[in-house]
Amino acid sequence: QKEVEQNSGPLSVPEGAIASLNCTYSDRVSQSFFWYRQYSGKSPELIMSIYSNGDKEDGRFTAQLNKASQYVSLLIRDSQPSDSATYLCAVNPPGAAGNKLTFGGGTRVLVKP
Amino acid sequence: EAEVAQSPRYKITEKSQAVAFWCDPISGHATLYWYRQILGQGPELLVQFQDESVVDDSQLPKDRFSAERLKGVDSTLKIQPAELGDSAMYLCASRDRGLAGTGELFFGEGSRLTVL
Numbered sequence: 514q515k516e517v518e519q520n521s522g523p524l525s526v527p528e529g530a531i532a533s534l535n536c537t538y539s540d541r542v543s544q545s546f547f548w549y550r551q552y553s554g555k556s557p558e559l560i561m562s563i564y565s566n567g568d569k570e571d572g573r574f575t576a577q578l579n580k581a582s583q584y585v586s587l588l589i590r591d592s593q594p595s596d597s598a599t600y601l602c603a604v605n606p607p608g609a610a611g612n613k614l615t616f617g618g619g620t621r622v623l624v625k626p
Numbered sequence: 627e628a629e630v631a632q633s634p635r636y637k638i639t640e641k642s643q644a645v646a647f648w649c650d651p652i653s654g655h656a657t658l659y660w661y662r663q664i665l666g667q668g669p670e671l672l673v674q675f676q677d678e679s680v681v682d683d684s685q686l687p688k689d690r691f692s693a694e695r696l697k698g699v700d701s702t703l704k705i706q707p708a709e710l711g712d713s714a715m716y717l718c719a720s721r722d723r724g725l726a727g728t729g730e731l732f733f734g735e736g737s738r739l740t741v742l
Contacts, residue, residue: 521666556717556733557669601668613659613682614731616668 516540517604517617525623532589534620536602539583545605546578546585547614552598561587592624628652630734632718638740644706647737650699651720657681659731660693660703661717669717675701708741715739 518537526532538546545564549557563569563576563585575588589596602617631650639645651658656677661669672691674682678698686693690709695701705712715738719731 517668519668556736557731558733559730562730613671613674615671616661618666618668 515617516606516615517602519600519602519617519620521618522621523623524620525625526592528592528594528624528626530592532592532596532622532624534587534589534600534602534622536585536587536617537583538585538602538604540604540606541580541583543583543604543606546576547603547605548574548576548587549601549603549616550598551601551619557601589622592622594624594626597622597624630718630720630732632716632734632737634737635735636738636740638742639708640742641709642707644704645708645712645739646705647703647716647718647739649701649703649718649734651701651718652722652732654722655720655732656698656723657721658695658701659719659721660701661719663715663717663736665714672703705739708739710741713739713741 516539548561550560551557561571561574561576563578566578566580569576573590577586599619599621601619603614606615630652633648637645658675660672662672663669672686673693675695678695691705693703715736717736718734721731
């Protein structure tokens with residue numbers, strides 16, 4: 514079992530709709546969770562971080578964390594064509610020296626005008 | 627705006643040749659990471675430095691890969707000899723000492739390696 518799992522997609526959504534991305538992780542005691550966005554041929558950039566159960570909103574993005582289910586999600590509201598990218602879920606494993614991040618395989622999102 | 631610098635951006639080489647990648651992190655960032663990203667997959671950590679010391683190299687194929695950060699600033703990742711399966715994007719990232727735990731890794735543009 515991979516440490517961080519994501520559906521590879523592509524997830525196709527019409528412009529203006531909500532894109533819902535899911536991520537599961539294997540280590541129950543993980544404490545820090547992150548979403549990175551990666552445009553084709555570019556490097557990842559951090560868009561959201563979440564540490565506590567519940568929802569965290571930042572503009573059109575909402576991250577949701579459920580530690581009991583070992584599940585973290587990202588919602589993108591009012592999706593725009595510029596949101597078309599691969600979204601990487603990352604987890605900071607417990608006990609990891611210096612806070613290394615373990616990434617999932619990414620979910621490719623396509624927003625169609 | 628400060629950036630993580632990487633070179634070369636692109637490298638094409640034949641198998642069994644030696645390859646080297648260079649990374650200069652954001653000034654003052656103590657932690658430096660080398661990740662490998664195969665097309666269609668997520669980044670995989672190869673090695674992590676804290677200042678000049680290796681913190682984690684458990685996933686580094688040490689028979690052919692080496693990494694150093696001699697003065698705790700810039701870093702070099704070397705592959706000798708390169709194999710077909712090494713074709714990937716090699717990403718360097720750095721983190722400020724004060725941001726430990728926030729997940730804010732700043733990535734360079736990456737070095738794309740193609741092994742023929």
